[in-house]
Amino acid sequence: MSDDPQERRATYRTALAFGVTAVASVGLFVTYAFGGQEQIEGALLAVALGGLGFGFVEVAKHLLPQGPYVEEREPLASSEDEQLAFAADFERGEGWMSRRGFVVKVLGVAAGAIGLAALLPIRSLGPNPGNSLFRTKWRRGALVVDEQGKPVSVDTLEVGGAITVFPEDHLEVEDSQTILIRLSRSDVVTRSGREEWAPQGYVALSKVCTHAGCPVGLYQQQFKKLLCPCHQSTFSVPEGGKPTFGPATRSLPQLPLMFDSQGLLRARSDYQEPVGPGFWDRGT
């Protein structure tokens, strides 16, 4: 051992750190063997790894020879002999290629064929989404059910109530999730063409935010506004989901509703515009 007191101290610290690692590792074994306790095991593992790391750093900083070490870069240019040897090699190969022209042509055909084959994966892209982005599971006459699959009737919601609904048999289908809110009938400001869409004050809006697709689930009953928790887009429920604040620029699509002869709520049709955030061939 060196006589340098600094180095000796560093050696002691390193040995101590590795010793701590050993003790903690044994402790980890013992804890595990006696039934285990996650917090204690985690702490022991942290101490064991920490000791190892501390020891390594001590070795690197105080015990190993310190730099800086300079490695000179070799000259970039090749020597003249190497250049001549390369030229000779090259000429030999070139001679072979010009004597065996047929092989080179076959090679050309092979390269072309591989190039064509490499195009094939393009065919496998997809599947083409078709019109799936334009449609949801809602259909004309689809029964409106809550998250437990129970049909919604005229009395299900009181004025000021809100629940999440799905088309029957399609519970939990993300693009079809819809928030159903009951307003007092005088509150509904119908847009033209939507006069019949909100019977008895029941307004159904797509729960998929038109900005980034988060579930717009925070209904502020007093203001009759829907708030998206991700980026604070705010939509006015009486005005058919019109955005009033935040980054969303398009209205939440409104689902046309009707009551059947038994007083159960049904969809008049699918959403009449694509739900959720924009995509490139969505149109306006």
Added chain:
Amino acid sequence: MSRRFVVALLAGPVAAVLLAVGVHSARATAREGESDPAAVERGRQLYLTGCAYCHGADGGGTSQGPDLRGVGAAAADFQLSTGRMPNASPDRQSVSKRSPYTRAQIDDLVAYVASLGPGPAIPDVSIPPGDLQEGGQLHLDNCAGCHSAAGNGGALSLGRDAPTLHDATPVQVAEAVRTGPGNMPVFGPETFTRKQVNSIVLYVEYLKKPENPGGLSLGLVGPITEGLVAILIGLGALMLLSRWIEPRAVREEPPE
């Protein structure tokens, strides 16, 4: 152990439970069917002093406060017992605070408001008994959006917020579900059954002391505090550590 001994051992707790249930339901019926004219009259006097300025002398509401006819005992009890009413600044969200009324005064006021028109009664939160698992599911589906999965509350728009659920008593939770105070939606008897409401109440009670696997909860408010700790303490510690491992290199002057 003899059979008689077992019966004797069980009889005590069973009797205690039955007694508790009986007393509780008797109290609940008394509160639900509150129509004691004396209480209504005492409540009316208190109402005229403390509430009529905003809600109108007959409870019909003014531009400062809503119509109270038909809001029911549940709404009145929620607003008064949480201290949200009386509210000195009606243009702002009324927050939970210490009520200036005694419990007896609140009962009288509730009786008066209930007498103004039919509305939801104060719910019984123990009968029928709730189911914790169902309550957890209903909480996630219907409450967690605003009040957060841990019940800590969260921000809304237009300067409003959804309050923490940890300060609410079981009855207050059920009242809020049924009456939709402030910006909260209403969940009437056709939306949730009484059992479903009691399940939610049970789960909200559970959230006050949830199972904790350990570690700092950081208030269980999600990525805001967690991100702050990760960036300030986590990254900061890593930076200091890397400085300790390899101090800034001393630049060597290039040889002439």
